[in-house]
Amino acid sequence: MAPIISIRDLTKTYDGGFTALDGVSLDIEEGEILALLGPNGAGKTTLISCICALVSPSGGSVAVGGHDTLTDFRAARSLIGLVPQEVSIEPFETVENTVKFSRGLFGLPPDPAHIEKVLRALSLWDKRSNRNMELSGGMKRRVLIAKALSHEPRVLFLDEPTAGVDVALRKDMWDLVRSLRAEGVTIILTTHYIEEAEEMADRIGVIDSGKLLLVEQKSVLMQKMGQKELTLHLAAPLADLPAALADYDLTRSEDGQALTYRYDTRAQRTGITRLLADLAAAGIAFRDLETRQSSLEDVFLTLVDEGARSTTQEGAA
Amino acid sequence: MNWRSISSIYRFEMARTFRTLTQSILSPVLSTVLYFVVFGSAIGGRIETVEGIPYGAFIVPGLVMLTVLQQAVSNASFGIYFPKFIGTIYELLSAPLSFVEIVIGYVGAAATKALMISLIILATSTLFVDLSIAHPFYMLGFLILTCISFALLGFIIGIWAGNFEQLQLIPLLVITPLVFLGGAFYSVDMLPPFWAAVSHFNPVLYLISGFRWAFFEASDVPVGASLAAIMVFLTLCLGIIWAIFRTGWRIKP
Known part of the structure; x- marks a missing residue:
């Protein structure tokens, strides 16, 4: 199936010489939720603005x-x-009227039933006769969403939808996004809350310094980058690591009460069985153990970090 | 042409006019009445006629033009500056609209409002003076052309303005002086020859003169020159707007 949005070599250099987008290519499939993740100033909003005609791109093309x-x-x-x-x-x-105006602006005939449905879904129906200025910040944000949904888009862009929004609205927003996806609407959201991307997205794109560092299915991404940590809480503090265990990637906690073993879930052998056998042979007993899957946040920081490092190396070379 | 979108913009802007009825319509009417009291009654009592026309009636076309120019410019400039200022312009830019449609919506609403106010002022003036209109259709046509041209100018100012001071700058520093010096309250024939000649460089003189001709068949410059002036001005504004939208100047980074 042809992608709903196809971005090719999109670049944007602002008048001041700042390059906000540096050759971004991306295909967005119909019906998916794509989260664009990146630090402030990474180019997320510029990317959306280029697609939505708020900013004229310097080069490249976009097809919707x-x-x-x-x-x-x-x-x-x-x-x-x-x-x-x-x-x-x-x-x-x-x-x-604000919401109806948006529908008219997109050239669609009035549809009071649709407007009512949108306003009700966003808990705005009781406030429909209020002036916008009388609404709280969260309610205003709901009005913005209602405006965008008033003209029944096939693709919805949410630029930092939950920045500065309380927990209740954030949850409502997530529910809304899911129900829109169920209707087949493609959703692109930007965020710097990793939990949001982790919670909602099908695919995640990581963007930094105007470059798309990677786009990957969320599950694949987490698995691919998924380092796991095994922490062993020891029965007695350990002063030094025995020489027999030197080959393992082990870290001793400062008080000597715990050992942490880092391993890759992708590897054929994780080495856990052998490690535990060697520990027993060395006479080290433990009273508890836990494992931890690295979160998207760790993945993200690793990526942005690597991105920065490779840029520096390029600069040096 | 996407008429549904245009009418949405037009109605949204007209709703703003009716929401702020007092300041939109009553205040220009009130200030015009004050002009009548001061110029028509107080001073007019000492000036009997100008070019054979009673002074009170003579100033009506000038007063209407003064209001039309101010209103068309300020309405149109505010209309497009406000979305820029509060950020709602994002919606205009992302909607499936051409720039021509945006201009028709905003300029149409601003010109309509200026036209409404000018007709109200004309009606009000009949309470003070006897007014006969020699060429009513020409009068209306010239009025509409002026409303549209200056609404276009206002639109340009609204796009250009970076703050509220700049929004006021051209109406206050350029348009109002040009109207006062363009023979709104006198015939340029009353000036010394040198200043009468200088006045002919004032474009607003041509507008007021042409408009006055529609009422009294008396004018400072030939009617053809007035029509040519307004058409040149209209074309100029359209050209500038076309260039603005081609380049995205002050709208799109």
Whole structure:
């Protein structure tokens, strides 16, 4: 199946000379939830802004549903709903009129039933006659989402949807995203909360310094980068590591009460059986053990770190 | 042409007008009434006629033009500056709209509002003076052209402005002086020859003169020159807007 969004060699250099996007290519499949993860200033918002025509790209191309965003912009844009990061909203207009305006702006005929459905799904129905300025910050953010959903997009961009949002709204937002996905809407969200990506996404793209470092199925990503740690809590403190155990990647805790063994879940042999046998042979007893799968956060930090290091090396060479 | 989108913008902007009815419509009407009281009654009592026209009636076209220019420019500039200021312009840019459609929506609403106010002022003026309009259709056509042209100018100012001071800059420093010096309250024939000649470099003179001709068939410059002036101005504004949108100047980084 052809991807719903196809990005080729997209670059953006701002007037000041800052390169926000440096040759990004990415295919987004219809119906998936893609999380773009990266630190502040990585280029996430610029990427979305280039796709949604808020920023003119310096080079490369983007097609949405097979329509080029520059030459066939009407067809491309009519598929897209955008929820921006900043809460930008007409203060004096009512919630309902604001949302209806968005639908009209996209050239669609009025559909009160759809507007009601969207407002109810976002718990805005009771507030529909309120002016936007009377709403709390979280409610305003809901209005932004309602505006984007008012014109029934096939692709929804959520730029940092849960930044500065309370727990209840974040949970609502996640539920909403899931139900939209069930309807077949493709969702691209940016975040720097790793738990959010881990919770919601099918695929994760990591972006830093304008480069897409990797895009991978979430499960594969976690497995691929998945280091595990086995921690052994010892029965008696250990002053030194016996020579017989020197070959293992072992770390002794400062008080000597615990040993940590790092291993790769991808490896054919993890070495755990042999390690435990060798420990027993060396007369080291333990009273407890635990294993820990590295989280996406560890994966992410490793990637960004490696990215930074390779950039530095390139610079040196 | 996506008329549904255009009408959405148009209605959204008109809703703003009616939401702020007092400041949108009442205040220009009030200030015009004050002009009538000061120029028409107090000073007009000492000036009997200008070019055979009672002074009170003579200033009506100038007053209408003064209001139309100010209103068309300020409405259109505010209309497009506000979304830029609060950030809601993202929605205009990401919608399946061409720039032409955005301009028609915003400029159309601003021109409509200016036209409404000018007609209200005309109606109000009949309470103060006897007014006959020699060429009503020409008058209306010229008025509409002026509303559209200056709404386009306002749109350009709104795109250009980086803050609220700049938004006010051109209406206050350029347009109002040009209207006052463009014969809104006098005929340039009353000036010394040198200043009468200088006045002919003021584009607003052509507008006021052409508009006044529609009422009294008396004008400072030939009617054809007035029509040419407004068409040149209209074309100029359209050209600038076309260039703005081609380059994304001040809208898209």
